[in-house]
Amino acid sequence: MDFRAQTLNNFSLPRRLGRLSELAYNLWWTWTPDAQRLFARIDPELWEQSYHNPVQFLRQVARPHLNAVAQDRYFLELYDRTLRAFDRYMQGKSTWFLQHYADQIHHPIAYFSTEFGLHETLPIYAGGLGVLSGDHLKEASDLGLPLVAVGFLYTRGYFVQHISEDGWQEARFQRLRYEDLPVVPVLNDDGQPLTVSVALPGREVLARLWEIHVGRVPLYLLDTDVDGNTDGDRELTARLYTSDLEARISQEIILGIGGVRALRALGYNPSVWHMNEGHSAFMGLERAREIVAAGHPFEEAQEMVRAATIFTTHTPVPAGSDEFPLWLMDKYFAAFWPQLGLDREAFINIARREMSWGETFSMPLLAFRFSGRRNGVSELHGQVARKMWHFLWPERSESEVPITSITNGVHTSTWLARQLHILFRRYLGRDWLEHLDDPEMWEGVESIPDEELWAVHRHLKRKLVFYIRDRARRQWMRGGVHPVQVIASGVLLDPYALTIGFARRFATYKRASLILRDFDRLLALINQPNRPVQIIFAGKAHPDDHPGKMLIQEVYRAVKKAENGGRLVFLEDYDMNLARYLVQGVDVWLNTPRRPNEASGTSGQKAALNGVLNFSVLDGWWREGFNGQNGWAIGDDVDFDDPTVQDQRDYESLISTLENEIVPLYYHRVENGLPREWIARMKASIRTLAPQFSMRRMVKEYTERLYIPAIAEGEEPSVLAGEPG
Ligand SMILES: *Cc1c(COP(=O)(O)O)cnc(C)c1O
Numbered sequence: 136m137d138f139r140a141q142t143l144n145n146f147s148l149p150r151r152l153g154r155l156s157e158l159a160y161n162l163w164w165t166w167t168p169d170a171q172r173l174f175a176r177i178d179p180e181l182w183e184q185s186y187h188n189p190v191q192f193l194r195q196v197a198r199p200h201l202n203a204v205a206q207d208r209y210f211l212e213l214y215d216r217t218l219r220a221f222d223r224y225m226q227g228k229s230t231w232f233l234q235h236y237a238d239q240i241h242h243p244i245a246y247f248s249t250e251f252g253l254h255e256t257l258p259i260y261a262g263g264l265g266v267l268s269g270d271h272l273k274e275a276s277d278l279g280l281p282l283v284a285v286g287f288l289y290t291r292g293y294f295v296q297h298i299s300e301d302g303w304q305e306a307r308f309q310r311l312r313y314e315d316l317p318v319v320p321v322l323n324d325d326g327q328p329l330t331v332s333v334a335l336p337g338r339e340v341l342a343r344l345w346e347i348h349v350g351r352v353p354l355y356l357l358d359t360d361v362d363g364n365t366d367g368d369r370e371l372t373a374r375l376y377t378s379d380l381e382a383r384i385s386q387e388i389i390l391g392i393g394g395v396r397a398l399r400a401l402g403y404n405p406s407v408w409h410m411n412e413g414h415s416a417f418m419g420l421e422r423a424r425e426i427v428a429a430g431h432p433f434e435e436a437q438e439m440v441r442a443a444t445i446f447t448t449h450t451p452v453p454a455g456s457d458e459f460p461l462w463l464m465d466k467y468f469a470a471f472w473p474q475l476g477l478d479r480e481a482f483i484n485i486a487r488r489e490m491s492w493g494e495t496f497s498m499p500l501l502a503f504r505f506s507g508r509r510n511g512v513s514e515l516h517g518q519v520a521r522k523m524w525h526f527l528w529p530e531r532s533e534s535e536v537p538i539t540s541i542t543n544g545v546h547t548s549t550w551l552a553r554q555l556h557i558l559f560r561r562y563l564g565r566d567w568l569e570h571l572d573d574p575e576m577w578e579g580v581e582s583i584p585d586e587e588l589w590a591v592h593r594h595l596k597r598k599l600v601f602y603i604r605d606r607a608r609r610q611w612m613r614g615g616v617h618p619v620q621v622i623a624s625g626v627l628l629d630p631y632a633l634t635i636g637f638a639r640r641f642a643t644y645k646r647a648s649l650i651l652r653d654f655d656r657l658l659a660l661i662n663q664p665n666r667p668v669q670i671i672f673a674g675k676a677h678p679d680d681h682p683g684k685m686l687i688q689e690v691y692r693a694v695k696k697a698e699n700g701g702r703l704v705f706l707e708d709y710d711m712n713l714a715r716y717l718v719q720g721v722d723v724w725l726n727t728p729r730r731p732n733e734a735s736g737t738s739g740q741k742a743a744l745n746g747v748l749n750f751s752v753l754d755g756w757w758r759e760g761f762n763g764q765n766g767w768a769i770g771d772d773v774d775f776d777d778p779t780v781q782d783q784r785d786y787e788s789l790i791s792t793l794e795n796e797i798v799p800l801y802y803h804r805v806e807n808g809l810p811r812e813w814i815a816r817m818k819a820s821i822r823t824l825a826p827q828f829s830m831r832r833m834v835k836e837y838t839e840r841l842y843i844p845a846i847a848e849g850e851e852p853s854v855l856a857g858e859p860g
Pocket of ligand 1: 263638639710737
């Protein structure tokens with residue numbers, strides 16, 4: 136059986152357009168507006184129907200459409216220009232990394248994450264962590280880092296969300312169709328799938344590899360749906376974040392241990408290993424095992440692994456960390472610890488932790504003990520992490536705990552509206568994409584005429600509203616929904632009313648229902664005759680998160696009430712596509728986490744660069760971004776001991792700021808119907824936040840502060856000071 140032919144399409148394309156298949160199989164197109172336009176122009180309807188999936192699109196598009204554009208001068212010009220840009224990009228002759236670190240270009244950086252949010256057609260992410268990983272790869276590609284990434288191809292993806300009439304979330308898992316995805320099977324010399332194997336109790340489990348081209352960066356995805364595995368093992372990598380402990384530890388063994396073996400099988404010898412969150416922490420054990428097998432004692436192996444390893448923690452609450460009971464470790468690792476030259480006691484001690492429910496083997500502890508460089512994802516989260524993990528370095532003061540912070544960012548070209556790309560190119564300069572993290576360049580935003588910025592914003596808002604109405608219409612036509620659900624889906628939205636967006640995972644700490652606390656007061660606010668306000672909610676709860684699903688239900692019940700006049704809306708199935716519409720099209724981006732639980736947050740950064748004003752609790756990134764002029768704060772820069780008091784205070788701040796500042800400012804129109812002061816804030820938001828919270832700034836920081844020092848240390852072995860005891 137020829138696997139490559141089975142999965143790689145031989146699209147039937149006119150010869151003149153033959154290279155469209157190359158574009159389809161490299162995610163570079165997802166952050167390049169011209170490349171997107173290229174596909175869309177061939178057959179706009181099918182492009183939408185295929186959910187912006189060029190692989191599926193090129194397989195299905197009718198020949199007459201292709202023949203027509205192959206005769207179209209304008210199209211061919213765009214085609215040639217786009218491919219020239221693609222070739223230049225892929226050659227990567229003068230990247231930032233080459234300009235600064237040419238000597239290090241042959242030192243690969245391995246990046247491990249349990250989810251990657253790259254595009255809506257690749258449902259291998261659940262939320263913020265995945266989108267951060269995806270954006271990290273895109274930027275690593277832009278900057279020319281020698282990075283290679285490892286994750287999972289979840290064969291059943293993350294779920295499609297449906298909300299029942301009484302507001303209950305239903306999850307539908309669908310099997311991915313490889314032939315419709317930009318994934319390429321990795322084959323061995325015999326043309327068979329390349330596999331790696333890991334030992335699970337009583338058996339060896341195989342995982343094969345798929346490759347996704349993220350610009351210049353290769354991403355390898357593990358998949359246990361392989362001949363030779365039992366039916367149960369074939370499902371091991373089917374779903375994200377399963378709650379079943381055995382499935383979960385198996386997944387983490389496959390990622391951490393299997394992931395190292397995968398890179399070895401592919402011929403990589405990384406100089407740096409970056410664990411994005413602790414799910415991949417077993418990698419440290421596997422790399423130590425390799426060194427022990429080469430004749431070194433365990434302590435030395437651990438030192439060597441540490442020197443080359445970076446750990447980014449994302450979890451500010453102890454309850455959120457990944458912990459395995461010891462009986463499970465016995466079951467899964469009894470054959471492994473002898474290979475490290477350790478007995479059970481010494482092995483468990485590597486990451487032994489006392490939790491309220493018993494002793495565990497703790498994945499974050501394992502990650503800390505096998506990493507020489509560690510960071511949180513915002514300044515406040517860094518502080519919280521140093522406090523939370525202080526017990527690992529008892530001889531130090533809290534502020535000296537060796538966990539630094541690098542604040543998250545977003546990949547600008549992925550999240551910026553195309554119309555703003557055009558505007559920025561005109562007012563910031565043709566080479567603006569080269570200077571994304573340069574605050575001085577962004578000063579140019581002030582020179583954009585108010586009328587133009589406002590016209591683009593109004594266009595994006597109309598686009599959002601029409602998109603939502605169209606979704607509601609299709610839902611209605613498919614049948615099986617109550618009319619009130621169609622209204623709840625946004626058919627009554629007004630493209631000119633002040634529009635607030637609240638879209639995120641429904642975890643309870645995000646307090647989606649805070650704004651509903653006093654419903655009469657909210658109704659009075661949104662139903663003012665000349666100053667209507669509408670609020671769009673969206674978000675998924677993890678299928679096993681009962682409180683999260685209750686929260687969705689609470690919001691949905693408020694949304695269904697007739698008194699709100701259709702101005703409260705809940706959109707099903709929040710994903711990267713809907714996120715793009717929302718962060719580009721609403722006026723205000725609302726965020727109400729219970730501080731300090733939002734380690735960073737990134738959706739507000741996407742909104743900010745599109746001129747959407749943040750209105751958020753001073754937690755995570757916003758505590759660093761807010762300057763008094765570029766949005767609004769909910770509450771103050773203070774911590775509370777009592778969550779009830781915190782909720783009450785934050786609610787009061789939220790609702791009164793809306794009543795007294797935000798709504799009046801939006802409807803304050805002096806001349807030509809333009810809200811001049813609002814537009815001034817939009818410009819302040821873009822100008823001050825776009826450079827600081829760009830993925831460009833972030834990946835440069837990781838490179839300068841963590842990757843390069845780790846490479847240098849690997850070349851020049853030295854004793855590391857201050858390791859966790
Ligand atoms: C950006 C993004 C997130 C992260 O949002 P936060 O709530 O700010 O952490 C989650 N889901 C999707 C689909 C996103 O695009």
